[in-house]
Amino acid sequence: MVRPKTLAAAIAALAAAAIPAMSGVASANAATTPYKITFVSALVNDSYFVTIKCGAEVEAKKLGVDLTWTGPTSNSAAQEIQTVTEESLTNPDGMIIAPFSNTGFSGVVSELMKKGVPVVASGEKLTPPDALTTFITDFKVGGNSLASTVTKLTGGTGTMAIVADTTGNTTDSDRFTGLIPILHKEDPNLTILSPQYANNSSATAATVTSALITGNPDLKLVYASTGPEAVGAASAIAAAGDTSKIKLISFDSSPPQITLLKEGKLAASIAQSPFEDGELTVKKVYEYLKAHPNGGPVKASSSVNYTPQYELTPADIHGKKALSYEYLTSCKNAPKSTV
Amino acid sequence: MNEATQTVETAPAPSNPPANALAIHPLRRILNSTATWVFGIDIILMLVFGVISPDGAFLTSQSFQALGLDAAEALLLATGIALLLGAGEIDLSLGSNLLLSSVVGAKLIVSFGAGSTGTATILGVLVCLAVGATVGVVNGLIVTRLRVASLIATLATLGIASGIANIVAGGSDITGLPQVLQTDFGIKTELGIPLPAFVAFAVWLITILLFKSTRYGMRLLALGSNRGAAQRSGLRVDLHLVLLFGLVGTFAGLAGFIDLTRFATTNLAGHTNDGLAAITAAVIGGTSLFGGRVSLAGVLSGTMLAVILQDGLIVIGLSPFYQLIAIGVVLVAAVSLDQHRRPGGLRSRLLR
Numbered sequence: 001m002v003r004p005k006t007l008a009a010a011i012a013a014l015a016a017a018a019i020p021a022m023s024g025v026a027s028a029n030a031a032t033t034p035y036k037i038t039f040v041s042a043l044v045n046d047s048y049f050v051t052i053k054c055g056a057e058v059e060a061k062k063l064g065v066d067l068t069w070t071g072p073t074s075n076s077a078a079q080e081i082q083t084v085t086e087e088s089l090t091n092p093d094g095m096i097i098a099p100f101s102n103t104g105f106s107g108v109v110s111e112l113m114k115k116g117v118p119v120v121a122s123g124e125k126l127t128p129p130d131a132l133t134t135f136i137t138d139f140k141v142g143g144n145s146l147a148s149t150v151t152k153l154t155g156g157t158g159t160m161a162i163v164a165d166t167t168g169n170t171t172d173s174d175r176f177t178g179l180i181p182i183l184h185k186e187d188p189n190l191t192i193l194s195p196q197y198a199n200n201s202s203a204t205a206a207t208v209t210s211a212l213i214t215g216n217p218d219l220k221l222v223y224a225s226t227g228p229e230a231v232g233a234a235s236a237i238a239a240a241g242d243t244s245k246i247k248l249i250s251f252d253s254s255p256p257q258i259t260l261l262k263e264g265k266l267a268a269s270i271a272q273s274p275f276e277d278g279e280l281t282v283k284k285v286y287e288y289l290k291a292h293p294n295g296g297p298v299k300a301s302s303s304v305n306y307t308p309q310y311e312l313t314p315a316d317i318h319g320k321k322a323l324s325y326e327y328l329t330s331c332k333n334a335p336k337s338t339v
Numbered sequence: 340m341n342e343a344t345q346t347v348e349t350a351p352a353p354s355n356p357p358a359n360a361l362a363i364h365p366l367r368r369i370l371n372s373t374a375t376w377v378f379g380i381d382i383i384l385m386l387v388f389g390v391i392s393p394d395g396a397f398l399t400s401q402s403f404q405a406l407g408l409d410a411a412e413a414l415l416l417a418t419g420i421a422l423l424l425g426a427g428e429i430d431l432s433l434g435s436n437l438l439l440s441s442v443v444g445a446k447l448i449v450s451f452g453a454g455s456t457g458t459a460t461i462l463g464v465l466v467c468l469a470v471g472a473t474v475g476v477v478n479g480l481i482v483t484r485l486r487v488a489s490l491i492a493t494l495a496t497l498g499i500a501s502g503i504a505n506i507v508a509g510g511s512d513i514t515g516l517p518q519v520l521q522t523d524f525g526i527k528t529e530l531g532i533p534l535p536a537f538v539a540f541a542v543w544l545i546t547i548l549l550f551k552s553t554r555y556g557m558r559l560l561a562l563g564s565n566r567g568a569a570q571r572s573g574l575r576v577d578l579h580l581v582l583l584f585g586l587v588g589t590f591a592g593l594a595g596f597i598d599l600t601r602f603a604t605t606n607l608a609g610h611t612n613d614g615l616a617a618i619t620a621a622v623i624g625g626t627s628l629f630g631g632r633v634s635l636a637g638v639l640s641g642t643m644l645a646v647i648l649q650d651g652l653i654v655i656g657l658s659p660f661y662q663l664i665a666i667g668v669v670l671v672a673a674v675s676l677d678q679h680r681r682p683g684g685l686r687s688r689l690l691r
Contacts, residue, residue: 045510045607073505074611167660194658201609202602203412207649210405214396215654227512228609235602239408239526239533240401255514256604263518329511 034066035289037282038092041071041122042080042100043200047227047254047327048274049098052122054331055278055338056096062337063286068092075166075200077101084108088117094285097131098122102170106130116295118288120281124171129302132288135281138306139174139251142270145311146249147182149268150221153247156187158220161212162195163205163229175225175251175270191218198229205232206239213240221247227254234265253312254327261317271325273308279339280305373625374637380673381643388651397654404528407536408601410646412437412594414539416617417624417638418546419587424621426583427563427630428482428489433591434613435500436474440467440595442504442605445513448520456517467596468589474500475588479581497614505607512605525600535597542590547635556633559583563630620645623674644673 039056041049053069060067070087072079077100084097085108094117099105102124109119109130121131154160160183165172173195180192193212198205205228213219213236222237224230230250237246243265250257253271260266288298310325328334369375389398396402416433423430444467451459474496481492527534550556561569562579570576594613599605622628623644624637648669652662 043608045505045508045512047511050511073501073607075608193656196653196659199609200606202604202606203409203598203609206601207405207409207646208653210409211650211653214399214402214405214650215392215656217393217396228606231602231604231606235521235526236405238521239405239528254512256512256602259514259604330509 034064035093035286036066036068036091037094037096037285038068038070038087038090039096039098039278039281040080040084040087041069041098042077043073043075044069044071045073047329048252048272050330051274051328052098052278052281054328054334055275056282057278057331058275058334058337059279059282059286059339063282065282065286067282071098075100077104081105081108088112092117093289094118094120096120096122096281096285099124099126100169100171102127102168110300113298113300116292116297118285118292118298120284122277122281124169125302125304128300130300132298133284133301133303133305135277135284135305135307136171137272137277137309139171140178141306142251142272142309143175143177143179144182146179146223146268146270147186149249149311150179150183150190150223151187153249153267154187154190154220157189158218159191159193159216160221160223161193161209161216161219162223162225163208163212163233164195164197164225165229166199167197172225176223179223195225198232200226200228202228202232202235205229206236207232209233209236210240213237213242213246219246221249224248224250226250226252227257230260230266230269231256234260238265252327253325255329258312258317258326261312261314264314267313269312271310271312271322271327273310273325274327275335276338277307279337280307283339372634372636374634374640376676377624377637377640377644377673380669380676381640381647384644384647384651384669388647388655391655392651397651400531402650402654404531404533404536406643406646406650408526408533409650410642411533411535411539412597412613413616413620413645414536414543414639414642415590415594415597416613417620417642418543418635419590420614420617421621421624421626421633421635421638422546422550422559422583423489423587424618424626424628425563425630425633426559426580427566428580428584429618430475430478430489430493430584430587431614431618432474432478432493432497432500433587433617434610434615435497435504436471436588436591437595437598437613438605438607438610439474439500439504439507440470440592441599442508442513442607443467443470444596445516445599445605446507448517448599449513449515456519459517460520463599464593464596467599468592471592471595472585472589475585475591476581478588479584482584483577483580493614501611504605508605508607510607512607514604516599516603518603520600521603525597525603535601538593538597542593543635543639550633550635560631560633563627563632565631616645619670623670644669 043049071083080100081104105126112119118132121134123136125134162176196208198208222233224233233248237243247267249267250269253269257269312322316322389395444463447466448459448463478493478496481487482489524534558574620641621638624641625634648666652665
């Protein structure tokens with residue numbers, strides 16, 4: 001019979017052996033086995049995130065990294081946090097998170113970083129800045145850059161409406177919060193309505209837009225903060241028969257938005273560069289792991305790396321540059337490495 | 340139209356009219372029904388929004404068209420869910436079913452290319468209906484054969500259908516649908532009525548006729564009010580339920596086709612709450628959550644209440660956060676008013 005003390009000692013010995021392995025640090029065997037990097041996103045069925053995935057996969061292949069891509073199909077930050085927690089139990093060497101909440105990921109990210117697992121944020125900054133670094137579109141710069149387009153399309157008069165995505169998400173709100181004061185200053189005669197939220201639903205965006213058209217006879221412009229909102233707004237404007245009077249601009253370049261641009265139903269849209277984002281985030285984690293073979297707690301930083309963006313219009317939508325900013329629906333047609 | 344409200348009671352319940360309720364004058368019955376009350380609230384809200392909105396914009400034909408278009412898909416889903424609730428079942432998967440139908444329909448239409456839009460569209464409608472019906476029948480089989488309560492069964496298929504939709508779509512919304520689908524149907528207005536609203540209204544009307552003029556309605560309510568008695572009286576309960584789930588799924592499939600034509604693309608991330616919204620509309624209109632009472636007239640007034648509130652609050656320029664509060668307050672007020680005036684409702688209970 002095994003004495004309890006012996007059993008306890010054996011368990012302790014096993015645990016001691018297991019702890020370094022569980023800490024997720026890329027230890028001595030990193031040279032022989034590839035780094036395991038896990039990318040957790042949300043809305044994994046959205047073309048923006050599909051494109052990030054394609055970029056991340058291209059870079060992972062180039063660097064010989066074992067990349068896992070996962071996350072919920074909804075935009076639920078709670079589900080995404082749960083996924084990050086579960087994935088952290090699989091002991092990845094590094095993680096990339098495209099967080100759908102600024103604040104909710106704090107606990108799990110700082111825990112990983114303490115254990116020596118570098119975590120890079122993509123598309124949204126964490127508050128407090130618990131990640132190693134952040135790769136993001138400068139949404140404020142992108143939104144602000146629409147000011148001249150707004151002035152051109154409205155002549156600086158009439159009413160402008162904003163159909164936004166969700167509340168509590170600066171990735172979304174930065175697309176218009178900087179633009180509004182600029183427009184107030186440059187176009188004092190333009191009325192800007194408070195944003196309405198459509199939560200990724202084209203049907204809700206259509207309902208909201210048709211109500212805005214009814215309630216604002218001098219509505220001249222609708223600004224949709226992302227793809228499904230642009231699709232819904234375009235349908236409502238067309239249903240009201242007001243396509244010549246009411247113009248539509250948006251953020252992002254999902255396939256339906258590209259179609260709208262080609263049909264002239266969308267006057268402008270700010271495209272991000274998710275492919276490059278995917279490549280750069282994987283590269284960053286890889287480089288960190290290479291430079292820190294002995295692991296140890298990872299130092300968090302508020303450093304931000306901005307990825308390129310570009311204003312697409314019906315005039316240049318068929319151009320070569322525009323093509324490189326179109327979001328992908330599958331990685332079959334993914335470009336080769338860009339970084 | 341309020342005659343569509345049928346009640347079969349096997350035991351007297353305090354919240355329902357007494358057994359001789361059917362002897363009451365028809366006009367009084369109509370005036371007393373929840374559907375009429377909610378319809379009254381609809382009218383009052385429309386007048387209020389009409390007065391507050393700039394130049395009475397809420398009461399213009401363009402605004403009515405927008406309301407009709409917004410209500411079309413919701414009316415189809417709520418009609419279906421009312422029938423299921425009447426039979427004592429529920430379907431939470433309607434939103435996913437709508438999505439899956441629209442995705443499969445879109446794939447098929449796109450695969451035909453631009454050349455044969457007519458054939459593609461007809462096949463598209465049929466495929467949407469077929470997919471919807473299939474998901475419905477699967478729900479019915481899970482409930483009747485595997486003996487899983489419909490709440491759990493359809494919660495499971497909610498996820499399954501949404502997963503399959505994402506797989507079929509390749510994880511991204513489908514584009515490349517012929518524009519004529521949108522311009523000639525999805526947002527097209529004939530005689531002042533948007534075509535999708537016309538279709539949804541027609542389906543609703545046919546459902547009322549089916550419910551009123553055939554034994555189907557009575558049997559359905561019997562399933563909901565006393566399943567055991569229905570079985571003992573020789574009703575083929577399981578078959579009835581499977582067919583009913585199938586019918587309701589077909590409604591979701593039709594809503595999926597309408598969604599496709601309205602936006603000329605799919606909306607993978609957008610239909611998660613559709614099923615719940617449909618249940619809310621049906622229950623507000625007077626359909627019981629616990630079976631045995633269906634109000635198809637109330638489905639229309641309940642659906643309109645949601646659409647009027649959502650549109651009206653934006654038209655009058657209320658900011659979105661106050662809208663959430665206002666919608667909640669009006670919903671509670673509408674339902675509690677209805678409870679108060681009912682025999683055996685809160686008021687009579689307090690006076691007892």
